[in-house]
Amino acid sequence: MAIMKVKFNLKKRVKLAQGLWLMNWFCVLAGIVLFAMGIFLKIELRKRSEVMDNAESHFVPNSLIIMGTLACMLNAFAGKICYDSLDPTKFAKWKPMLKPYLAICLIFNIFIFLIPVICLISRASLESTLSHGLKSGMRYYKDTDTPGRCFMKKTIDLLQIEFRCCGNNGFRDWFEIQWVSNRYLDFSSKEVKDRIKSNVDGKYLIDGVPFSCCNPSSPRPCIQMQVTNNTAHYSYEHQTEELNLWTRGCKEALLAYYTSMMSSMAAMVLLVWIMEICVMVGLRFLHTCLETLENPEDPECESEGWVLEKSLKETLKSFWEVFKSLGKVNKVENAGEGGDKDQAVTTVS
Template sequence: MAPVLPLALPLQPRIRLAQGLWLLSWLLALAGGLTVLCSGHLLVQLWRFRTFLAPSCPFTALPQVALAAGAVALATGLVGAGASRAGLDAAQYPPWRRVLGPLLVAATAGGGGLLALALALALALPGSLATGLEEGLGTAMAHYKDTEVPGYCHAKRLMDELQLRQHCCGRHGYKDWFGVQWVSSRYLDPNDRDVIDRIQSNVEGLYLIDGVPFSCCNPHSPRPCLQTRLSDPHAHPLFDPPQPNSNLWAQGCHGALLGHLQGLASTLGSLLAVTFLLQTVVLLGLRYLQTALEGLGGVIDGEGETQGYLFPGGLRDMLRTAWPQGVLGPAPEEAPPEEAPAKEDLPEA
């Protein structure tokens, strides 16, 4: 059987390979650790803004899978550093010789699969984040007034904190507050004619005004904040020209949160790509080093000719060797060669 992708590895190339693998393994451990930190930070941010994200949004799966993939990559880097260091020391290599093969299989199947899945999620899921924030912010704004309703009593405080900290107003702008009732009903006088007219003029029975909560005001504005009658250009005659929205946050909270979370996801995706590349190189190098040393019977400083390879034989050869073991059933019987007809003895002249 001819090995797959063989590579001749005499003594000096084996030493250089082990030394390079030791360095790359520590780089892999560093990349895995950074992936764990970045995915953990994104997970904390998603938990912090969970009120403004739809529960059905699948984006939360990205940091969870990336966290597991980073932890496996970190462990693979540490194992690779120890194995490559043992490949230079005849006293340390015998214990590694028995477990290095199973560790390579586990790291390739588990770590490689998790990293590939995390990379796929990093490419596919950011698009669902916009939809999840659209739905979540709409729900939070609709329950802004429900300060005494169980389950929504903190909606007002969380929405105010979001607008103050992220410097945003509404879902896409301050006018989004015009379409929801954000004033609690306990502050409305049921006998006031204006309140009655506003409620009766709305098909859903909501009290809608052209105003915004105080958290939409920009404290750095040089003039007092205008919160009410923002759609009436003649309501504030002292301001010339009338620009009632100039002291409000111009950006919507959807854009602010989307940019923040997608920036974290982009950084995480770059780390996952670097980690995947490093893990591939380290696992390939360890496989070549292992097979080269196995060809010498585990002798570290053997001077004999040896070669490393990925698999001991090609696919056809591996299938042939699997037949007698019953994996693919019995091998087909070959027809015996036809015997040539016997020549008749001719009488001698």
């Protein structure tokens, strides 16, 4: 028994073909949007690649670019089929291609559905990427004279200013690394010597942060040195001075930024996926209703269209039988090749 069987007359077939033609071109525009979103996300990730351990972070934008390109190509092709479907002579050349095309559309829709799923589950991977990248970037903050790292200070400072954040998880992360370059330290000073000697790794660690951690909304001049020393500053209590420095870590700020962006993109991709499913179902109806015309020479005659010719169970069973038959053919071919080899060996002997 056919699933979603519908009767069509000429008027309904014309409306279906025109509606599908229009929807296909909407999908082409949607494909351009997907492509543009992929490019935008790729640029945003590349802008901050220095503070990201981005081995896997470009999978989503690359997928959006590929799916956007394929959507434009497939829907432009489907638009042409729908345009020619009402002319029997023109439609005749497209008729053999419709079944393979619908199979390609099904595979395409499966892959396009996976993109929003990946967008929504990639938070953990993105968090790990940002955590390792920021930690590495902060270690190289002081290396302004080292080739390949000389712009890291500027990158980190701009990042902290733009996203109103400080450190990886918070401003205290700066207390655990040496972020002041040795060229700016007076090694004849007793204080500098004592600080270096007191550290196992021989690093100059201080309870201070870069200027970019300062909150401009603070009513007092920013205290960025001796942050935890209440006696070093007048009328100061570091545990209650919330406006002095940004309290949010840059990992949290960037994660919120990229998660929000990818959630919006996932919603857009889901909308495109729904449109593509509608187009695929509509094309299946158009294909079957034109194949079942009672009298192909009479355009006014009625026909029937459906999504599946048999029930879902029977359809899956038939697909399984086809799959098994393909496996048997491969086995027979391999056996045949083995027999030919044995025969050749016998002949040589």
